[in-house]
Amino acid sequence: MPNFIPPTPANDAATGFTRLLTVLNTLRTECPWDKKQTMESLRHLSIEETYELSDAIMEGDMQEIKKELGDVMMHLVFYARIAEEQGAFDILDVLNGVCEKLINRHPHIYGDVDVQNEEDVKRNWEKIKLKEGNKSVLGGVPASLPALVKASRIQEKARGIGFDWEDKTQVWEKVEEELQEFKDEFNVVENSAIDVEKAESEFGDLLFSLINYARFININPENALEKTNKKFIKRFQYLESKAQESGKALQDMTLAEMDIYWNEAKKL
Template identity: 70%
Template sequence: MKEIKKTPDHNREAKLKAFDRLLTIMDELRENCPWDMKQTMESLRHLTIEETYELTDAIIENDMQEVKKELGDLMLHNAFYAKIGSEKGAFDMADVLNSVCEKLINRHPHIYGDVEATDEKTVKENWEKIKLKEKGDQKKSVLGGVPKSLPAMVKAMRIQEKARGVGFDWEKKEQVWQKVEEEMNEFKAEFNIENENQIDKEKAQSEFGDLLFSLINYARFVDINPEEALERTNKKFIKRFQYLESESEKDGKSMGEMTLEEMDRYWEKAKSLK
C-alpha cells in the first residue's frame, strides 16, 4: 500500500461529538415525539427529495449559510433512516458508515492499493470497472445503477458518464458537435417551421429527445453541467420577468394588457441589470 498523505484535523473531536449529539437527539425524538415516532422510510422519502433540491438551490446561489443548513437537514434524514433500519434489525449507523468506507477503499486502489491512476479519467474508468466486478455473477448492466426516478436530464448525464467509464464514448468534442448538428438537422426535417403540414408529433418528439441527449453529451465534453446551466437560466429568466412585472406595475401598466413591444422594453432594461 502506498503512503497516504494526511492533513491534521485539529477539530476532529468536536466533529465526532456533534455527530454523537445528533444520534442521541434522534434516539430521543424517536422515543418521545409523536411525529417522529410515526415516520417510516416511505413517509420520509419525498421530504428527503425536497431537502436535496433545497441544497442544490443553495449551492447554485452560493449561499454558504443555506448550504450548511441544508446539509444539516440531509444529515438528519440520514440519521433517521439509519435509526429506522436499526429498529427493523436490518442495519444501523455503524453499518451504513462502514459500508461506504469499505466501498471507498475498494474503489480507490490507486490510493489504498498498487494501481496507478494519475488523472481523473483513469479514476472514473477504474471506478466503473470495479463496480461491475463487485456485482459478480449478477451480470447487471453498466447502466443498471442509474436510478429510474432521476429527472431526465440528470439521468442522461449519468448514463453518458457510466458508458464513458467502460470506454464507450467519443474521442473528441468535435465528433460530439457533429452529432449535435446531425440531430438538429433531423429534428428540423421533422418540424420544419416553413412547412404548414401537420407534423408527426411522436417522431418529432423522438428527434427532439435525440437532440437534447447530444447537447447534454457535448456539455459534458466541455465540462458544463447542463442541469446547473439550465437552472441558472431559469433563475435569470425569473429575475428578469419579475423585474418586468414590478416596473410595469410602477408605471400603472397591467401585464395582461401590454403589447409585446411594451414588455420587450422592460425586458431589455432587465437584461442590463446584474
C-alpha cells in the same frame, strides 16, 4: 424544567455526530411526530431537503448550505434509526459499509493499482462495480432521476468504460445532424401536419447530443439550465414590477411594451 437536558455542543466531529444520534434517538422515542415517521413518510421530505441544498449551492450561500447539509444528515440518521428498530441494520453498518466501498473502489490509494489521471480512476470505478455484482455499467443510474441529469450520468457511465467520442468536433457534428433531423420532422416554415411522436423522438436525440457536447467542454447542463431559469425568473419579475408601477396588467400590454422592460432587465 425540560424533560430532557439537551446534549452540549461538541468540539470535534465524532462527538458532534454522537450528539446528533442522541438528539434524534430522543426525538424518536419522545416526540409524537417523530414517533410516527416511516421511511416512506420521510421520502418526499428528504427529496425536498435535497433540492433545498441544491438551491443553496446554486446561490453560493455558505450559511444556507451548512443548514441544509444538517437537514440532509438528520434525514440519513433518521432512516438508519428506523432500520435499526426493524432489525435490518444500524448507523454503524451504514458508516462501515460506505468506508469499505470507498476503500475497495480506490485501489490506487489503498492498493497497488497505478493510475495516471481522473479518467483512469473513473474506468477502474466502473470495472470494480461490475465485479461487485452490477449487471450493467448503467445499472447504477437511478430510474427516477430527472431526464436531464439522467442523460448526463448515462453518458458519464459509458465514458467510464471507454465508450465515447474521440473528439469534441465529432460531437458537434452529431449535434448538427440531430438538429437537421429534428427540423425535417418539425418544419418551421411549412404549415404542414407534424408527426408529433417522430418530432418528439428527434428532439430527444437533439437534447441528448447537446448534453454530450456540454460534457466535452466541461459544462454541467443541469447547472447551465438552472442558471438560465433563474435569469429568466429575475427578468420576468422585473417586467412584472415595472408593469405594476405603470398601473398596467401584463396581459393587457403589447409585446412591444413588454420588450422595453425586458431589455431594461437584461442590462441589470
